Amino acid sequence: MNRLECIKSMVSDCRAVADIGTDHGYVAEMLLNDNVCERIIAADLNEGPLKKAIEHLTASGLSSRCDFRLGNGLEVLSENEADAIVIAGMGGELIAEIIENSKNVALSARELILQPMTTIDRLRKYLYENGFKITDENIVKEFHHYYFIIKAVPGEDEPFDEIYFEISNILLKKKDRLMYEYLNKILKVNENIISSIEKNSDSVYNEKIETLNEKNNKIREMMKN
Numbered sequence: 001m002n003r004l005e006c007i008k009s010m011v012s013d014c015r016a017v018a019d020i021g022t023d024h025g026y027v028a029e030m031l032l033n034d035n036v037c038e039r040i041i042a043a044d045l046n047e048g049p050l051k052k053a054i055e056h057l058t059a060s061g062l063s064s065r066c067d068f069r070l071g072n073g074l075e076v077l078s079e080n081e082a083d084a085i086v087i088a089g090m091g092g093e094l095i096a097e098i099i100e101n102s103k104n105v106a107l108s109a110r111e112l113i114l115q116p117m118t119t120i121d122r123l124r125k126y127l128y129e130n131g132f133k134i135t136d137e138n139i140v141k142e143f144h145h146y147y148f149i150i151k152a153v154p155g156e157d158e159p160f161d162e163i164y165f166e167i168s169n170i171l172l173k174k175k176d177r178l179m180y181e182y183l184n185k186i187l188k189v190n191e192n193i194i195s196s197i198e199k200n201s202d203s204v205y206n207e208k209i210e211t212l213n214e215k216n217n218k219i220r221e222m223m224k225n
């Protein structure tokens with residue numbers, strides 16, 4: 001499954017989905033073609049991408065089921081207008097900022113499907129601290145890059161170790177093969193950083209080395225369990 005197919009597969013059947021940062025409109029197209037939802041609110045901050053989405057969805061014969069909106073984040077929506085909100089292909093911090101700026105709208109949706117390109121730990125932390133519970137996660141790999149797709153719903157989670165903001169407990173529990181591949185890659189990256197610090201530093205002791213070693217030990221422990 002590729003990134004866009006995975007995003008589509010995580011949206012529950014519903015009436016209306018908002019695709020925030022729609023760009024080319026591919027997510028909207030897939031959701032409508034598979035009748036995951038009746039209609040889509042396809043929104044983008046920028047005119048160029050929104051124009052692309054309008055052209056693409058019109059050419060696909062789907063524009064009668066679309067509302068196209070130009071604007072920032074969830075500001076284009078009113079409360080309860082979208083059953084599901086998709087925000088994909090942006091940085092984790094930007095996604096958190098978009099949710100925070102219109103929290104009432106985000107909390108009025110049944111689910112949020114989020115696919116951050118970076119800083120996923122910050123997004124998971126934001127969700128945990130702001131009344132959203134992660135109920136599902138998937139990992140996909142495209143062109144040597146790993147993508148994580150989160151499903152979050154309004155709700156509280158039990159307290160857990162901070163490491164799970166970085167490493168998804170849901171994916172560990174799923175025993176996902178790609179997750180183990182990803183964790184092995186993280187271990188290697190950290191080991192390379194450690195040896196390069198050791199080579200270039202006079203002192204054997206280094207706070208960074210200690211933190212990375214601790215992190216790697218935790219990851220190895222998780223992989224064993």
Ligand SMILES: C[S@@+](CC[C@H](N)C(=O)[O-])C[C@H]1O[C@@H](n2cnc3c(N)ncnc32)[C@H](O)[C@@H]1O
Pocket residue numbers: 020021022023024027043044045046049071072073074087088089090098
């Ligand atoms: C890399 S594209 C991702 C397109 C698509 N969602 C995907 O996952 O393939 C990011 C899109 O988000 C839009 N964008 C960036 N910040 C935004 C914001 N605050 N509100 C709405 N759209 C935004 C950009 O204009 C761009 O079209």
